[in-house]
Amino acid sequence: MPSLPGLRRYLVLLGILGALTAGVVLLQAEGLATLLTGGGLGVTFLVAVGARVLLTLGQNVATGRFAAGAQAGLRRRLLSSTDDAGVVTTQVTKGVDATTAYLTGYLPALVLSVLVPVAVVVRLVTTDLTSALIVVATLPLIPVFAALVGARAKARTERQWALLTRLGGHFLDAVRGLPTLKLFGRARAQAQHVRAMADAHADATLSTLRVAFLSSLVLELVATLSIALIAMPIGFRLLEGSLTAHTAMLVLVLAPEAYLPLRAAGAKFHAAAEGLTALREALAPPVRARQGGTVTRPAGPPEIEFDGVSVHYGEVAALSEVDLVIRRGEHVAITGPSGSGKSTLLAVLLGFVTPTAGRVLVDGVDLRSLDHAAWLRDTAWLPQRPTLFSGTVAENIALGSSADVPAAARAAALDDVVAELPEGHATRIGELGAGLSAGQRQRVGLARALARTDAGLVLLDEPTARLDRGTEQAVLDGTKALLPGRTALFVAHHPALAAMATRSVPLVGGRVPTGVR
Template identity: 40%
Template sequence: MSPQELLSRVPSAQRLHRIGVLLGILGSIALIAWTFSLARSMSSLFDHRSLTPALIGLAGFLALRVVFRFASSLSLATASSRLRTNVRSTLTAHWGAEQPSLTSTSTGVDSTLLGPGVDSLDDYITKYLPARSLATVIPLVVFLTIGALDPWTLLILLFAGPMLILLLAVIGSRTRALADQRFRELGWLRSFYLDMVRGIPTLKVFGRATESVGTIEEFSDRFARTTMSVLRTAFQTSLVIEWAATAATALVAVEVSFRMIDGEIGFTTALAVLMLTPEFFAPLRNLAIEYHAGQMGNAALAQLAPLELPVVLSSPTAPAPSALPAKLAMIRFEDVSFAYPGTEILILDRVSFTIAAGETVVLLGPSGTGKTTVLELLHGELQPSAGKITIGNTPLGDLDPDMWRRDITSVPQNPFMFSWSICDNITLSNRDATTDQIHAALRLAFASDFIAELPLGIESPIGEEGTTLSGGQRQRLAIARALLRDAPLVLLDEFTAHLDPETELGLISSIHPFLQDRTAVIAAHREATLSLADRVFRLESGSIEEVSP
């Protein structure tokens, strides 16, 4: 992804960025004019002329410099904020819409891209890209100005300028490679830490917790060495550029001094040339300073490019997705096959069956036979490898995914709980739910009793991933969350797996009225769930057959 493609994502941010760069250029030109005015004022001082005009000019150019600099910073910061917000929103929507089982990146890599990766675009947009533009325009302006004053000095600048650019390119290639490596290692490190934290109970059970310490140290040291290499290269870049710019400025000082002594150049001109020469190198030196930020931003862009994020979340020129049927129609699987990428093992092999509107269907079968796969296909998380799924006469793939999922309520095998309160977790499915509706859903899910024992009731926090609750309690909250959503299609995946038999029977009895007039697909192991079924299908070896309830 190029900088132009990045900025074009948000037209207002692109305009603000262009304005910010233009204001930065005008600010630098004002500084050049201020420097030239300072040289003239010093000449007036030695010639005992009035300093008033020169001081007015100095004050005016300085004021312009300050105003342009402030306005430029404000425009660039606003552009960066809007663009990063857009990228984060699009990334979140992209990951939410893609097929989870097919994604190849880990949570650690994704969080690195969403956090430090997008954050690195701030310096890239507000510092590196403007510095690159200034390094293109300002040296040319100074070059032409000095050329008009003293053409002989141009010979030194013609030699020194390209040399600095060459040095920056040579050292920069090394910085780019290190920045890419550092970004990848940061993602690996985050993924590794996340795996270790999640796996601590398992490591303790098998007495391997202490063995992971050495691995953590090795990963941390490796990342630290890469980071120090990036910083060392960045400092080397700045050092080389500073040395070369200082040497060139000193050479100009010697050259104009000898020529002024010989009377070939006047004092005012010599002083102006001498004071303008550092401004020729200043943008290049600033680019060297920001080069590190530029390469970190390029590394983030390299990670964003393969995702092929849409410029906008919904394109006005794209064909409009089919609307949902006014009433949930018959669901039809027609010769549906599915295999995970990288394997040739068919989880489903030319499966065909129908589910009538308002019907409750239970899927039976051992683990790994495709019950969850059927639910994920219906939810739109997976796409069939072959065959098609239709809702009425409309292929599921032609429906708007967001609209389709708004008509689904579900309970997965391992429901996720956020580190919020119980109330916030269950109202995730319906933020407009009233207090009475919340308590009714909790009663139906047999969750009211244990919540009543908590100090803060439904406002009690449940910890990261609901760690303060048992598996059965988390499952009942997930069921309450599903019951709180008024949706015509209900998908339940082993929803009684963590419950004792008594609670399971009570729960099945309580949710039976909820399933009336709704289409429900239930993946189950236990026979108690069969009491909910209008029809039962058994999955085995990739095939499906209807059996008696």
């Protein structure tokens, strides 16, 4: 369960309210049994009904206040995050709102599903042992079936949320770059891409709902059959005269109360599943670069070996037993469809993702044993979306080093862009490169990589994605200057980028085909 500030106090309060509710349920059942067997409308029944109403109102007030405070805290946490703006926007709006069903619906129902059945069973033991044993035998069936169906629903809900955050991030990027897209006639293609992502999210949502409906059917069927198993013997024993009418009615009134909280918790779990996934992501610690070991390797082009590397994100396998050798000074292009794990492979090599299984050897030394900061200093990396910060163009290229900024800008075909800026390299740009087009931001990222003239390893993650042909060619020409005398690994969708490699390695479904090393 995700940890929220004040969650423990909230659960204690729910426990107190749940215990009082369990006691009121017993009183209400006693009074209702007396009423139905001709005993009249007693004070006990009226008090129990009134108390149950007040407890429900009190629980609604408590859950509402806690949810409002928790959601405000989540929004502050997310707004201070440095994650992708599109993902943060989706989490702050849709994600935080989705936690309401979890905080105000599922958690209270979960507490009641523990306390009320226990109280009912204890009361039935003192009233009718046979019925109590039937309840004890059948009650576990509901959480068992709920867990079996819930395991399937969990994976689908996580996929649904991942598609939603990806859609939000891509849509924001498309809106930001709309002037450039319109200029180069790519707006229609991006609209089709956004529509395809929206359709994928809609399909995932319908798939999740089908599982939720199946769960409700299973829970209702199990509960109904269980109550029938109790009611049938009660009827026969009542006819035989071995059971009084008051006892029979008390059992029949109490038995459904034992199953009701479990059924409610199961039903509310599916309504809260998306919120729980969003809550886990919002409370997840920020991803930090691995600190690594203390071994320092000599600078220069490395030889790299992926030895049975696997990476799992929850139940999803991004990489599966990847075996790949990149010889010193070799240029390898990683090809394959979107989602096949190419970017994850680079993230593993950068040390940003730790393999679930297997290892990466650099000149025969485990990557985890290397000094991570020194390893990154010897690496030139050009991602799909270079992260630019508020500052001058020169500062964004140099990143605190003493690089030859004008030379790097010329090599990246950025000098013509710099010449048009009011103050040249000293021109300030906004956060995330505000004020520059997508192509210009990409060339700043390339200039940053080109400035690493002493780097022995070059990593490129589809640097020409979303660029027009002219800008793409400029980026490719500049990229060629990075490769001589260095080991290079790059993700390539476009043939022009793959052509710069000495060999290409396909990656399909997170695997390198057998026989390819």
